[in-house]
Amino acid sequence: MPIIVVADHAHINGGQAKVAIESALGLAARGHAVTFFAAVGPADPRLESAGIATILLDQVDVTTTSSLARFGVQWLWNQKAAAALGTLLARHDPDDTVIHVHAWAKALSPSIGPVLAASRAPIVFTMHEYYLACPNGGFYDYPVSAACHRSPVSMACIGHNCDSRGYARKLMRVGRHVLMRHTGMIDNLSAVITISRLQREVLAPHLPADTNWYDVANPIDAVPLGHKDSTTDETPPGGFVFVGRLSAEKGAGLFAEAARLSGQQAIFVGDGPQRAELEAAFPEAAFLGWHDPDGVKQQLRAARALVFPSVWYEGQPLTVLESLALGTPVIVSDLCAGREAVRDGVSGVWFRSGDPTSLAAAMTRLSDDDTARRMSRAAYDAFWADPLTLDRHLDRLERIYRDVALRSATLGIGSRPASAALRNAAST
Structure with missing residues (x-):
């Protein structure tokens, strides 16, 4: 045809x-x-x-x-x-x-x-x-x-x-x-x-x-790598990662604010118009810049959770699905379609869109290592049970x-x- x-x-x-x-x-x-x-x-x-x-x-x-x-x-x-x-x-x-x-x-x-x-x-x-x-x-x-x-x-x-x-x-x-x-x-x-x-x-x-x-x-461009290795107390899960364009509609500033409220470090993989402003306002955050696709996957695989704080009607965020495929749970805004792939409390956590306090509470919940490991396995299993x-x-x-x-x-x-x-x- x-x-x-x-x-x-x-x-x-x-x-x-x-x-x-x-x-x-x-x-x-x-x-x-x-x-x-x-x-x-x-x-x-x-x-x-x-x-x-x-x-x-x-x-x-x-x-x-x-x-x-x-x-x-x-x-x-x-x-x-x-x-x-x-x-x-x-x-x-x-x-x-x-x-x-x-x-x-x-x-x-x-x-x-x-x-x-x-x-x-x-x-x-x-x-x-x-x-x-x-x-x-x-x-x-x-x-x-x-x-x-x-x-x-x-x-x-x-x-x-x-x-x-x-x-x-x-x-x-x-x-x-x-x-x-x-x-x-x-x-x-x-x-x-x-x-x-x-x-x-x-x-x-x-x-x-x-x-x-x-x-x-x-x-989704992913291969089944199996559950993460960090399943014992000796190897704690990684940090909280944002992947994408650093801009207002993507919720980059919201993530940085919530990370400070929860006592966690915000890790940014990406770049955009808000980067300089965020670097000045949140010096404790890590700004890693753009990565190639393999580099993004490495960051997601190593993360405790992907934070997806978008404040607009995202259609179907690929990063959310890629994260789940890699066994990394997702903290996602309840406004965007990314929530449809995340079972709240099982493979990740929903939070109230635009609310840094709600996002901080979700990050605090996933800062518990046992919770992060349990959600990691659930995220991986759910994606690969019916892979896209x-x-x-x-x-x-x-x-x-x-x-x-x-x-x-x-x-x-x-x-x-x-x-x-x-x-x-x-x-x-």
């Missing part, structure tokens, strides 16, 4: 790109003819080695641009992406091709919407975040560091600055969101994949009532592709002509 994977990035710079690339590699290994279409390089060298045709636009994204003013045109309407995607789709027979979109908001822009809508091929969309429903992609109010419950693009939404960099960018996000809504991107999706129950609950009120929903957990492997992920994707292809053929969706407005939008 020809499969066109659409993403902002062709290299791994986070969980979203990792899933897009790893699944593309897995699908190619199963014999599918995969094309990877992305705006930002460099391309992961494994794509070429796997025989995957890669269309790379050599553009920048919103996080790496040197000038938002110059980047703004691309961010609002990336004409180069629309033209290149249109050319690519024209070379494929829509009756036996599936388009799988993973990302568009950081570089590709709403311009790909009319191109997708004009295609007769089924379109599958994986919701790694919330950009189809929320202008800033997270239902998160950055200035106050809390979840946002305003209706997207309502007067209350438009009049409130929720952006981390100011109201001008918020208005650009609103404008881009309105453009996206009018491109047909949402209305022409054959299937929407969510990666957690929480994600669907948040998104469902904002998408069409007849949306075809599918649940597909992200694949790449093969399981690919099996599910293939079933969805067959479903949408069959539905398209049966209902005649694939032969529906694009409206004149969409044809004109795709060509402008």
